Amino acid sequence: MSSVPPPPDRSGDEPAPSISDEQWEAFLREAAEGGAAAAPKEPSARARMVARRLREEEEPTPWRAPQRAPKGDGRPRRRLIGAVVGVLVLAALAVVAVRPSLLLDRLPGGDDASAAPTMAAETARPTGAPGEPAGSERATRAHPFRGSPAERWAEGADAIAVPRAKALSGMSEDDVAFALRRTKDLLVAANLDPAVLRGGHPDEALAVLDPKQPELLPKLRRSLSSPDEDHDPLRLFTRFDPAETRPAGDVVKVRGRMTLAAGEPGVVKVNADYTFVYPRVRAHDADGPVARTIIRRVLTLTLNDPARWNVTEGRLLVEKYFSEYGNTDCDVYDGFLHPGFPDDDGPGGARPTGPRTDPYDRSRPVTGSGPGDCGQVTRT
Structure with a gap:
């Protein structure tokens, strides 16, 4: 049974009486629960504001909601991490290309010429003596082949x-x-x-x-x-x-x-x-x-x-x-x-x-x- 009484029969151009906020809210709740009462005729501007406020409380606007993928699907996070890692890798490669010693000096033996790539295996008699290695540093105990x-x-x-x-x-x-x-x-x-x-x-x-x-x-x-x-x-x-x-x-x-x-x-x-x-x-x-x-x-x-x-x-x-x-x-x-x-x-x-x-x-x-x-x- 509706708590909102039916409006009296009126004629002419007399404006309809306003409906209180409490009556309008009660009507909206009953309608949501399946009530059969008729809606009030032409609610006031204030009533429309109240109705809008109730809708906002029940269903926040999309732009306020967190943007999450379905449960168990981590694709958006992976895409973000992959993009960040990709940028970092490109930046690191650029730095190493300019200063390769930053990488080589951190490898085992990287501060010595012995970190140079090992020569390919000998497959035939060489045609001459090997050239002098770069630099003229003497051997040390840490680098005995320098x-x-x-x-x-x-x-x-x-x-x-x-x-x-x-x-x-x-x-x-x-x-x-x-x-x-x-x-x-x-x-x-x-x-x-x-x-x-x-x-x-x-x-x-x-x-x-x-x-x-x-x-x-x-x-x-x-x-x-x-x-x-x-x-x-x-x-x-x-x-x-x-x-x-x-x-x-x-x-x-x-x-x-x-x-x-x-x-x-x-x-x-x-x-x-x-x-x-x-x-x-x-x-x-x-x-x-x-x-x-x-x-x-x-x-x-x-x-x-x-x-x-x-x-x-x-x-x-x-x-x-x-x-x-x-x-x-x-x-x-x-x-x-x-x-x-x-x-x-x-x-x-x-x-x-x-x-x-x-x-x-x-x-x-x-x-x-x-x-x-x-x-x-x-x-x-």
């Missing part, structure tokens, strides 16, 4: 890349892969094993070699136990006297290549040509200079088919092995390398007096067989 072409060389065993095997000279692909792998094993054990570098016995390297090869293993073992001019272990193994020097860090830089060649039927040859760079400091010197010794080794190993040759299955023969040494004393045959430091004349051995050569020049052939060919180096 000022050297080896700064951009790969390091350690990973630098000795094994080429893809293929069947060759009557040997299967698996046989050839074995020969390549064992050649790498020998190079690593003889030149990178920390125990061997400290003067230890190179058992793993010797285990690669065939005991049936005449004289080789007995001669090598004699050189390790009683070195002299005719029995020098340095011709195949890299060894430093731990009482004299120690490594400047745990990295050895390496550059070179390994190739395959066919021998006689049942013989596959593996040619290896690698240069190793060893940074050293004096054994009991806390802050002295860094010396680098550079050794280049060229050797050919063969895997022979035991069905055709009198060999030990799974062992390699040594066809040749040559070495060159940069920055070590001459005429010292104690089984160790002796680096010369920038601030002294070495530990007492003779200083090099032969032709001046660049130990980083890998374009030259190597024909020497030991430290007896002791020349001067143009750089270390």
Whole structure:
């Protein structure tokens, strides 16, 4: 039942009486609840204002409402974040393009030239010596390869890349892969094993070699136990006297290549040509200079088919092995390398007096067989 009484019958131009705010609000509520009362005739301007106010309270205008996506849909937020991140990335790229040192200086080793990209693997003999690195800074203990072409060389065993095997000279692909792998094993054990570098016995390297090869293993073992001019272990193994020097860090830089060649039927040859760079400091010197010794080794190993040759299955023969040494004393045959430091004349051995050569020049052939060919180096 409506609380608003029906208006009396009126005629003429007499204006309709005004309706109170309370009556109008009551009518609107009943209408909203489904009431059947008739609406008041022509409400006053004040009534219309009240009605508008009630509508605003029940349904806020759209521009005041928060603009949210449906529940569980985060697309508008992602678009906003993506746009902001995109702007920040573009700004950062612009800054790095202008000043790349801002990024490089925050990478490991970024304050040194050693942060430069590692050179691609060597696939053929170079046509000349590498150029001088930018700047003329000396090596430090933190950056022992500074000022050297080896700064951009790969390091350690990973630098000795094994080429893809293929069947060759009557040997299967698996046989050839074995020969390549064992050649790498020998190079690593003889030149990178920390125990061997400290003067230890190179058992793993010797285990690669065939005991049936005449004289080789007995001669090598004699050189390790009683070195002299005719029995020098340095011709195949890299060894430093731990009482004299120690490594400047745990990295050895390496550059070179390994190739395959066919021998006689049942013989596959593996040619290896690698240069190793060893940074050293004096054994009991806390802050002295860094010396680098550079050794280049060229050797050919063969895997022979035991069905055709009198060999030990799974062992390699040594066809040749040559070495060159940069920055070590001459005429010292104690089984160790002796680096010369920038601030002294070495530990007492003779200083090099032969032709001046660049130990980083890998374009030259190597024909020497030991430290007896002791020349001067143009750089270390």
